[in-house]
Amino acid sequence: MSLRLFRRTWAAQRLKLVAVSVGLLIWATLMPLVYEAFKEQIQILLGSGSQFAQFAQFAQFGGGDLFSLPGAIAVGFIHPIAVALSLVFALGFAVAAVAGERQRGTLEVLLARPLSRRRIYGTFLVATIVFVAIAIAAQVLGTIIGAALGGAMGELRPDRLAVMWLNGVLVFGAFGAVSLAASVSFDRLGPALGLSLAFVLISYFLEIIGSLWTAAKGLQPYSLFHYLDPRGALNGTTTIADWLVPIAVMGVAILVALAVFPRRDLAAPS
Amino acid sequence: MDALRTEALTKHYGRPHRRRMPAGPYVRALTDLSIAVKGGEIFGFLGPNGAGKSTTIRLLLGYLHATSGRAEVLGLDTATSSVEIRGRVGYLPGGIALYDGMTGLDLLDYLGQLYGRTPVRRRELLDRLELSDRTLRRQVRDYSRGMRQKVGIVQALQHDPELAILDEPTEGLDPLMQRAFYDVLDELRAAGRTIFFSSHVLSEVERVCDRVAIIRAGRLVALEDVAALLARRKRHVELRFRGSAPELTAVPGVTGIAIHDSLLTCQLEGDVGPFLAALAGTTVADLTIEPAHLEEAFLEFYEGEGYDEGIQHGEEPPHGPDEVQAAGLAPTDGLTTDEPTAVEPTTDESPAGEPAADEPVADEPPAVAETGAA
Numbered sequence: 001m002s003l004r005l006f007r008r009t010w011a012a013q014r015l016k017l018v019a020v021s022v023g024l025l026i027w028a029t030l031m032p033l034v035y036e037a038f039k040e041q042i043q044i045l046l047g048s049g050s051q052f053a054q055f056a057q058f059a060q061f062g063g064g065d066l067f068s069l070p071g072a073i074a075v076g077f078i079h080p081i082a083v084a085l086s087l088v089f090a091l092g093f094a095v096a097a098v099a100g101e102r103q104r105g106t107l108e109v110l111l112a113r114p115l116s117r118r119r120i121y122g123t124f125l126v127a128t129i130v131f132v133a134i135a136i137a138a139q140v141l142g143t144i145i146g147a148a149l150g151g152a153m154g155e156l157r158p159d160r161l162a163v164m165w166l167n168g169v170l171v172f173g174a175f176g177a178v179s180l181a182a183s184v185s186f187d188r189l190g191p192a193l194g195l196s197l198a199f200v201l202i203s204y205f206l207e208i209i210g211s212l213w214t215a216a217k218g219l220q221p222y223s224l225f226h227y228l229d230p231r232g233a234l235n236g237t238t239t240i241a242d243w244l245v246p247i248a249v250m251g252v253a254i255l256v257a258l259a260v261f262p263r264r265d266l267a268a269p270s
Numbered sequence: 271m272d273a274l275r276t277e278a279l280t281k282h283y284g285r286p287h288r289r290r291m292p293a294g295p296y297v298r299a300l301t302d303l304s305i306a307v308k309g310g311e312i313f314g315f316l317g318p319n320g321a322g323k324s325t326t327i328r329l330l331l332g333y334l335h336a337t338s339g340r341a342e343v344l345g346l347d348t349a350t351s352s353v354e355i356r357g358r359v360g361y362l363p364g365g366i367a368l369y370d371g372m373t374g375l376d377l378l379d380y381l382g383q384l385y386g387r388t389p390v391r392r393r394e395l396l397d398r399l400e401l402s403d404r405t406l407r408r409q410v411r412d413y414s415r416g417m418r419q420k421v422g423i424v425q426a427l428q429h430d431p432e433l434a435i436l437d438e439p440t441e442g443l444d445p446l447m448q449r450a451f452y453d454v455l456d457e458l459r460a461a462g463r464t465i466f467f468s469s470h471v472l473s474e475v476e477r478v479c480d481r482v483a484i485i486r487a488g489r490l491v492a493l494e495d496v497a498a499l500l501a502r503r504k505r506h507v508e509l510r511f512r513g514s515a516p517e518l519t520a521v522p523g524v525t526g527i528a529i530h531d532s533l534l535t536c537q538l539e540g541d542v543g544p545f546l547a548a549l550a551g552t553t554v555a556d557l558t559i560e561p562a563h564l565e566e567a568f569l570e571f572y573e574g575e576g577y578d579e580g581i582q583h584g585e586e587p588p589h590g591p592d593e594v595q596a597a598g599l600a601p602t603d604g605l606t607t608d609e610p611t612a613v614e615p616t617t618d619e620s621p622a623g624e625p626a627a628d629e630p631v632a633d634e635p636p637a638v639a640e641t642g643a644a
Binding site: 004005113269 | 363
């Protein structure tokens, strides 16, 4: 890793990082407040008998639910708004890190310095994970603030909030690693972005369709979002797959990138 | 030690035909290039656009991987030591792209820091290329093409590299800045630095380079000492005389004599002394000796001599000026001479031939030696 390249990357991304973090913080603050506001009505629904089964199915959303504080927080994590904000770095930054520089022609100047391609890749990988970690931390902080404002702080354990953060960092870090692997594999931003976006969208679709439709439940394990498990983290019920699958995806993506990038021919930008 | 050496360096792109797999687009970008650049010289690497100049440079710096052959830069193998090489080399990419969101100063600082070396030549280069502190405080996105090129030159040379690899460095510079840049190159040479200089402009190669290699369609066509080439070039002579015409047929090096009224034209090669001595009894009204440029020197070279010295490998070398021209040595195929050319008449507001700011412009007219009446 090159500290100078990291500093420059940080300087270039810091405003965006602040904006994304504030957005996630505000969003995450809302979820405990919303849950606290509707908690009593949901309790009434829970006791309403036969109609509850159908309601309960549709109230499941990507590993979250509306029947508990951890479930509501999990809905906040998998909600398209939160996912989109988290992907600003896990996808947007990572995809543009190398393919964008290559397309703009600035990678030429960077590679003219005594920096190996692996070092450049490593720096961008660390930057991606750091940015994702900060963004997810803002989301966790928002959750804490929301829970405190809603008077539900007693229902959350700090150690489990840390587990939730780590789980989020791993899953979005894995998306980032995949995007960065695509980024080092193409000369143009378009193909790298298309490939990464397809991976994210298919993954999201499989998770959501599986959570809403019991017949499609078998598709969920093929989605990386399935291993984003804030509810399990807060309840202390994460599975080993919630950790191993994101780590494995990240590992494979890193190996692919380390194999592809140094061996690629970087022809003159057209 | 050679600062740079290639041995049968070859780069082909695309997929050749394989069993059960159709061949993809296959491009022979560079074939069997063998050159050696001595330490402390300015080496011109000349060729039309698409000839393989940038491919060669990218192979030297590790951007591309050779299909076959090998290259050494500063004694280091480019296949295994590209990072170390880049630490000792300054590189100006062709058509350089810079970080638009940074100021010029921040950019130079940043790129200098990535070298981990003090930018000892920065101030001198900034002064030479007239990049003021005020200019450097502006964002790069506000820079003209010429200013970007100047920043590109500074970033390549500010850390005083042992070897500078410059891909078409005068692109976008106005004539004054080109001259300032040539002065910089002279100073670097005087300081023992080596310059590998790619260009498609013959006149600048003639002006600054010690030796020149010409590349065409990925193959080395010629490798020559510029001074030797120019020494044997023919000069064009125009002589206006009064009275009887001088007798020049027996003068060594004089050919192509034509007399029309009081105007004598001929070609002069080699030592000018015998020619001037032959004019002793002639009343000279005007005399113009126009030196041939590098392009003509090359054409003459190909007309009169064999090719083995320059051509390294491969296909039949070009024969005669027609084939040499077809081979890409003529201005019509990408090599430019920077000579003033005839232009269409334009409006008074836009004088013919006047360059726009920061666009490449014609160099000065060819040197003309004139004497008064003898």
